[in-house]
Amino acid sequence: MRPYTVGRLMSLINRISQRELAEKLKPHDIGSGGQHSYLRAILATPGMNQDKLTNVVKFDKATTTRCIRQLEEAGYVTRTVDEQDRRSYRLFPTERAISFEPTLQAILDDYNRLLTARLTADEIETLQALLQKMYLGLDTSALNLDE
């Protein structure tokens, strides 16, 4: 029973668990990838433009365009041209998004609980701290963790 490397484990866990999360989000018309990250970010700080948002969620700006479009089509987000800078769009949650927020939070909490079901509270804390450290080592632009 040879243990996997850290990289392999992360990849495995991620791939398998993300699918379960996707299934829980699908009934709410939210796609399987980072879409929920975008929605949460917009709920947390309404009025951002896509560029800011891209930095927050750490995807590509092309991905942002597509995810936002889907969230818009699903009725979660509205885009209004920023009159101060007519290139950019300010993003706001709709009524649907606002009333959906608790459910979304519950789903994500559930997901994290499922993920760490076998760990004690202490272990989760340790794990989180270690992952955070890893993450900081990886992304040199990760100095603002205020999503």
Add this chain to the structure above:
Amino acid sequence: MRPYTVGRLMSLINRISQRELAEKLKPHDIGSGGQHSYLRAILATPGMNQDKLTNVVKFDKATTTRCIRQLEEAGYVTRTVDEQDRRSYRLFPTERAISFEPTLQAILDDYNRLLTARLTADEIETLQALLQKMYLGLDTSALNLDE
């Protein structure tokens, strides 16, 4: 500076780091996804069929078909019909694969080292143990960890 959840961290770390691994593998004609997992598995236990392999690497069997085809085209793997069961193919590493193995191992080691660059040896061990626990909690069919 609000800390991320475990799920979010894993997703972030994975996405960002996998891209770096992909870049290191690309010069060797190995695709960005799980292709290297397949190659390693075939090197470790030559002669498996695709079904077994699928279970080992934990992808979908369709993905297996495609990854193996690419590895075959890149000259790393040969497929021979199993005369005992003419539906299945037995997979073997080529000369190229065998002579590439140390390099592959070095790349993967590098990758893991980069990933955990900020952690002490003890911390890595802890992390690995915790991830392993998570993984076992997730995948009920993960009883044979003998990739």
Add this chain to the structure above:
DNA sequence: GACACTTGGTTGCGGGCGCAACTAAATTCG
């Protein structure tokens, strides 16, 4: 031995995502 059932593998389809090239609005600088 013919029929249903299972099993190994392939293909079609669709979603997710990053990179690079592009458009249009803003900014800089002579």
Add this chain to the structure above:
DNA sequence: CGAATTTAGTTGCGCCCGCAACCAAGTGTC
């Protein structure tokens, strides 16, 4: 001011991957 540069966002392209439907070879069961 007008030309060059930067910046917000979009689109085209290609890779990765899972699901479901499919095909062909093997395994029953009668």
